[in-house]
Amino acid sequence: MPRRPAKEPPSELVRHEWAGRIEAEYRSAAITQETVLWLIQIGASPDLVRAGLRIVDDELVHAEMSRKVWSAAGGEALAPLDRGSLGLRREHEVLEHDVVSAIVKVFCLGETVAVPLFANLRKHTTVPVARRALDRILKDEVRHRDFGWTCLEWLLARPDAEELRGVVHRGLDGWLRALEGNYGDDLQGGIRGVTPEERAWGVAPWREYAEILHRAYTRDYARRFAKLGVSMPALPAS
Numbered sequence: 449m450p451r452r453p454a455k456e457p458p459s460e461l462v463r464h465e466w467a468g469r470i471e472a473e474y475r476s477a478a479i480t481q482e483t484v485l486w487l488i489q490i491g492a493s494p495d496l497v498r499a500g501l502r503i504v505d506d507e508l509v510h511a512e513m514s515r516k517v518w519s520a521a522g523g524e525a526l527a528p529l530d531r532g533s534l535g536l537r538r539e540h541e542v543l544e545h546d547v548v549s550a551i552v553k554v555f556c557l558g559e560t561v562a563v564p565l566f567a568n569l570r571k572h573t574t575v576p577v578a579r580r581a582l583d584r585i586l587k588d589e590v591r592h593r594d595f596g597w598t599c600l601e602w603l604l605a606r607p608d609a610e611e612l613r614g615v616v617h618r619g620l621d622g623w624l625r626a627l628e629g630n631y632g633d634d635l636q637g638g639i640r641g642v643t644p645e646e647r648a649w650g651v652a653p654w655r656e657y658a659e660i661l662h663r664a665y666t667r668d669y670a671r672r673f674a675k676l677g678v679s680m681p682a683l684p685a686s
């Protein structure tokens with residue numbers, strides 16, 4: 449049998465992206481773990497708590513799978529995790545206010561846009577190890593998104609719902625702006641151009657992230673918040 453020529457390792461961009469994803473998955477695990485603790489402290493139903501615990505485990509699986517992709521791409525030494533970002537900070541005096549903020553920021557906003565973002569990455573991914581990771585991540589993100597909206601619905605059915613609704617109204621503008629900083633028009637230093645090989649490893653250019661985020665404003669956020677009686681502020685993208 450003729451030997452196939454050894455494949456060139458993928459570019460530094462691929463390793464850099466997947467290293468960032470390993471850290472992002474650790475961050476998701478830490479933040480979800482803390483949210484789950486807060487849900488226990490405010491007496492959320494065991495079903496909700498268990499759904500949250502399952503998400504923590506999913507995020508660890510995502511970190512493991514992302515590490516395999518990074519290593520298959522030639523990654524050798526990972527930078528230490530940024531511990532300062534691996535957790536949540538109390539910002540309100542009332543714990544329920546921090547819970548509703550975390551649920552909206554992390555799950556209703558973050559995990560909801562994560563679904564079309566990962567679907568877009570996965571669509572062009574043909575390298576098996578990367579495709580396997582994105583298959584699993586995308587499947588889980590749908591459940592993580594639903595967890596957020598179920599938690600918010602539960603919170604807004606409590607006797608303190610009006611107070612919590614006020615926290616969401618006051619916070620939404622800043623949280624949407626933060627999303628613009630992560631994925632949208634305000635992103636500094638996003639990926640400009642991507643080669644077909646980098647795409648095959650699950651890397652996409654920043655412009656696509658911004659388009660998907662802006663589509664999520666009307667397609668997902670406005671519609672889902674309206675169902676719960678929460679109105680969206682004027683969109684940062686408009």
Ligand SMILES: [Fe+2]
Nearest residue numbers: 473476507510
């Ligand atoms: Fe994840």
Ligand SMILES: [Fe+2]
Nearest residue numbers: 476559589592
């Ligand atoms: Fe997630």
